Amino acid sequence: MQDFIKIHSADNVAVALKPLASGTTLTIGGSSVTLLEEIPQGHKFAITDLPAGSAVIKYGNAIGLAKEDIKTGAWIHTHNLKTGLGDLLTYTYNKQDTALEPTEERFFNGYRRPNGKVGVRNEIWIIPTVGCVNKIATSLENMSKKYVTGTIDEIAAFPHPYGCSQMGDDQEYTRTILADLINHPNAGGVLVLGLGCENSSVAELKPYIGDYDERRVKFLVAQESEDEMAEAMEMIEQLVEYAGSFKREPISSSELIIGMKCGGSDGLSGITANPTVGAFSDMLVSKGGTTILTEVPEMFGAETLLMNRSQNEEVFEKTVDLINDFKNYFTAHNQTIYENPSPGNKKGGISTLEDKSLGCVQKSGSAPIVDVLKYGEPVRTKGLNLLNAPGNDLVASTALAASGAHIVLFTTGRGTPFACPVPTMKISTNTALSSKKGNWIDFNCGVLVEDTDMDTLKNQFFDFVIEVASGKKVKSEEAGFHDMAIFKQGVTL
Template sequence: MKEFIQIHPNDNVAVALSPLPSGKEITLGGSTFRLREEIPQGHKFTLLPLKSGTPVIKYGCPIGTLQEDCPAGVWVHTHNLKTGLGELLTYTYDPQQSPLTAENARYFQGYRRKDGKVGIRNGIWIIPTVGCVNNVATAIERQAQQFVGGSVEEIAAFPHPYGCSQMGDDQEHTRQILADLINHPNAGSVLVLGLGCENSSIHELKKYIGDYDPNRVRFLVAQECDDEITEGLKIIRELAEYAGTFQREPIPASELIIGMKCGGSDGLSGITANPVVGGFSDRLIACGGTTILTEVPEMFGAETLLMNRCENEALFHQTVDLINDFKNYFKSHNQTIYENPSPGNKKGGISTLEDKSLGCTQKSGSAAVKGVLSYGEPVSVKGLNLLSAPGNDLVASTALAASGAHIVLFTTGRGTPFACPVPTMKISSNTALYEKKSNWIDFNCGTLVDGDTLDTLSDRLFDLVLRIASGEKVKSEAAGFHDMAIFKQGVTL
C-alpha cells in the first residue's frame, strides 16, 4: 500500500494516504527527508523548503499561499495556509480538446414512458404544492403502501415547507422544481396535492407542468373535498393501475442522465472517489449518455479548468456567468465568497476552498462541457452539463433530480444517510468509512490506494450504475429514505 502521493509532478506538497508518524523518512524524486510532525490521513506535507508567501501547489494548481516559512516535511493545513481567492475575476477562453472517443453501446433494463422519456424506477409520487398539506401527503403515503406490488415499486411523498408566502424568483423557482419532479420519468404516476388558497396553487402550477397525461398525473385540492385522505387513496389506487402497466425493457445507456455530487469530503476525496466518478462520467458520455455537475461554490478556484473545456465560446461565457452570478449572490447577502470548507472537510485534510474545488471538479472527468443549466432547468443536451445550484447536499441533489438525473452519485469521506427524490448512491473515499458505515455506503473507492487502478474502479462503478438503473436498490432506498429540498432565495411574507 502506498503511504503518500504526489498527485501532480509539479506539486510541492504530498498527501498522506494513511497516518504518518513524526520522524518518518520520506523519499521522493531522488530526495530524502524526515517528517517534522505527525501527518493525519488525507493531510498535506511539504516536499521541499518553502518560504512564506509561496503558493502551495496541489493537483498541479495553487490552493493558497503559505503564511510562514516551512522546511520539507512540515504539515500544511489551515494553521499555515490561506486561500488566494478574490471576488469577481476576468476570464479568458483557452479551449482544451477532450480526449474522449465513442465506445460501444451498453444497456440497462428501464421503463419507456408514453412520451418517449425513460425512467429507472416505477414509483407513485405524491407532490404537495404547499407545506400546509405535508402531513396529509405523508398520511396518504403511509396508507397507500397496500398498492405497492407488481411493477409499482414504491409510493413516496415529498413534503417541503414552500409554496406560499413567497415572491419573485423565489416563488418561480419553487414552482419550477415542483413541476420538474411531477414530470420526472422515474415516477410512473403522480398525485399533486394542493390546499386551495396557496400562491403556488394547482391552477398556477399547471402552467409550469405543461402538457401532461391525465392518466399519469392527477390533482387533488384538499379544501374542495370532504375527506382528502380517503379521496387521495382512491386516486392512488387508480394511479397504481396505470403505473402497473409499465414493465422494464432494454434501454441503451445513452438514455441515462446521472447527477454528480460530493459531501462530507476529506483529503482523499479528490484522489480516490471523485476521480473514479470522473472516469465513470467519461465512460457514460462516450456511450452517448449525460452527466450533470453542480455545487457552483465548490467550483471556485477550479472554474477555469471547466471553462476551458467548454465546447464553444458561447458556453464559456455561460460558465463565466454561472460562476459570477453565484459570487454576486454571496456578495448581495454580505457574505464572504470563500467561507468554505466545512469543519468536517478541514478535519479530513481539506484546507482551503481551492483545495476543495480542485478535488470536487475531478468528478467531471475529461469530457467537453456541452450545456450550462440554470437552477430548475431540465437538461436538453447530451454530454457533460454544469448546473447552477449551491453546495448544500440535499438542495443540490434535489436540483440534480429536478434537472432530470435518474441517479445521483454522491461521493463522501465522512458519510451521510440522506436520499434525494432519485436513487442516491453513496461512494466512499476511504475503506474505513465503507467498513464502518456499510448500511450507508454503496461503493468503496478507498481500494484505489491499496492497488486497484482508476480504470478498474471506474469500470466497476459503471457496471453498478447499470445494475441500479435496472432495479437494484441503493442503501438509502432499501432503508426507505427519500427527501427533497428547494433552494430558498427570497423573503418570506
C-alpha cells in the same frame, strides 16, 4: 497500501494515505523527506521548503499561499495556508480539445414512458404544492405502502415547507422544481396535493407542468374535498393501476442522465472517489449518455479548468456567468465568497476552497462541457452539463433530479444517510468509512490507494451504476429514504 501520494508532478506537497508518525522518512521523487510532525490521513505535508507567500501546489494547481515559511516535512493545513482567491475575475477562453472517442454501447433495464422519456424507477410520487398539506401527504404514503407490488417500486411523499408566503425568485423556484419533479420519468404516477389558498396552487402550477397525461398525473385540492384522504386514496389506486402496466425493457445507456455531487469531503475525495466518478462520466459520455455537475461554490478556484473545456465560446460565456452570478449572490447577502471549506472538510484534510474545488471538479472527468443549465432547467444536450445550484447536499441533489438526473452519484469521505427524489448512491473515499457505515455506503473507492487500479475500478463502478439503473436498490432506498429541498434566497412573508 501506499503511505502517501504525490498527485501531480508539479506538486510541492504530498498527501498522507494513512496516519504518518513524526520522524518518518519517506522517499519522494528520489529525495528523502523526514516528517517534522504527525500527519493525519488525508492531510498534506511539504516536500520542499516553501517561503512565506509562495504558492502551495496540489493537483498541479495552486491551492493557496503559505502564511509563513514552511519547512520540508511540515504539516500543511489551515494554520499555515490561506486562500489565494479574490472576488470577481476576468476570464479568457483558452479552449482545450477534450473530445472523447465513442465507445461500445451498453444497456440497462428501464421503463420507457409513452412520451419517449426513460425512467430507472417506477414509483408513485405524492407531491404537495404547499407545506400546509405535508402531513396529509406523508399519511397517504404510509397508507399506500400496500400497493408496492409488482412493478411498482415505491410510493413516496415529498414534503417541503414552501409554496406560500414566498416572493420573487423563491416562488418561481418552488413552482419550477415541483413541476420538474411532477414530470420526472422515474415517477410512473403522480398525485399533486394542494390546499387551495396557497400562492403555488394547483391552478398556478399547471402552466409550469405543461402538457400531461391524465392517467399519470392526478390533482387534489384539499379544501375542495369533503374527505381528502378517501378521495386521494382512490386516485392513488388509479395511479397504481396505470403505473403497474409498465415493465422493464433493455434501453441504451445513451439515454441515462446521471447527476454528480459530493459532500462531507476529506483529503482522499479528490484522489479516490471523485476521479472514479470522473472516469465514469467520461465512459458514459463516450457512449452517448449525459452527466450533470453542480455545486457552483465548490468550483471557485478551479473554474478555469472547466471554462477551458467549454465546447464553444457561447458555453464559455455561460460558464463565466454561472461563476460570477453565484459570487454576486454571496456579496449581495454580505457574505464572504470563500467561507468554505466546512469544519468536517477541514478535519478530513481540506484546507482552502481551492483545495476543495480542485478535488471536487475531478468528478467532471475530461469531457467537453456542452451546456450550462439554470436552476430548475431540464437538461437538453447529451454530454457533460454544468448546473446552477449551491453546495448544500439536499438542495443540490434535488436540483440534479429536477434537471432530469435518473440517479445521483454522491461521493463522501465522512458519510451521510440522506436521499433525494431519485436513487442517491453513496460512494466512499476511504475503506474505513465503507467498513464502518455499510448501511450508508454503496460503493467503496478507497481501494484505489490499496490494491485496485483505476481501469479496474471504473469498470466495476460503471457495472454497478448499470445494476442500479436496472433496479438494484441503493442503501438509502432500502432504508425507505426520499428527501427533497428547494433553494431559498429571499424574504418569507
